[in-house]
Amino acid sequence: MIIGLTGSIASGKSTVSAMLAEMGYPIVDADKVARLVVEPGSETLEKIRVLFGEEVILPDGTMDRKKVGELIFNDPASRKKLNDVIHPAIRMEMLRQRGEFLDQGFETVIMDIPLLFESRLQHLVDKVLVVSVTEEHQLKRLMERNGLSEKEARARIASQLPMSVKEEGADAVIYNNGSVDETKWQLNRILDQWKRLQSE
Secondary structure, three states: OEEEEEEOOOOOHHHHHHHHHHOOOOEEEHHHHHHHOOOOOOHHHHHHHHHHOHHHEOOOOOEOHHHHHHHHHOOHHHHHHHHHHHHHHHHHHHHHHHHHHHHOOOOOEEEEOOOOOOOOOHHHOOEEEEEEOOHHHHHHHHHHHHOOOHHHHHHHHHOOOOHHHHHHOOOEEEEOOOOHHHHHHHHHHHHHHHHHHHHO
């Protein structure tokens, strides 16, 4: 069973991902893969250099994320060019890692994909698990975690799909408004349920 784990910014998805890792589930982490595919010497980074020029490469050979961010921030055409290079590379590497875990004999693999719905990657997984949180909790966490003003935090939240849309697309939802124990209890209950269904 391939489980797609997702949520919104400051929803606590990383907490749930860490719980799953502790339980021994192998995790394909989209954020880590995104960094991996643009490592110095990679084919993807070379394509980015050809697209945007030497100025996006730092002296140590790594990608200048700040510079790339500035270039694509106000330019939808550049953003599309970058995404057309990066997204296929990320998908390929995620599928490679998923296959490797399955080959090693793992029955369940977690694919931790923050933008699962935004990137329309539901087809890569069997079940979608959404970590949800009330807007009030989300706002408070984001402001505290990232040192943002309420206006900045609301803008970040607004840039993603609404939580309600993600919940609608989920096979199960963890409501992460309470304690860590409550979150863990919900996670265990969902996993037990899915495993039972799988073995029937």
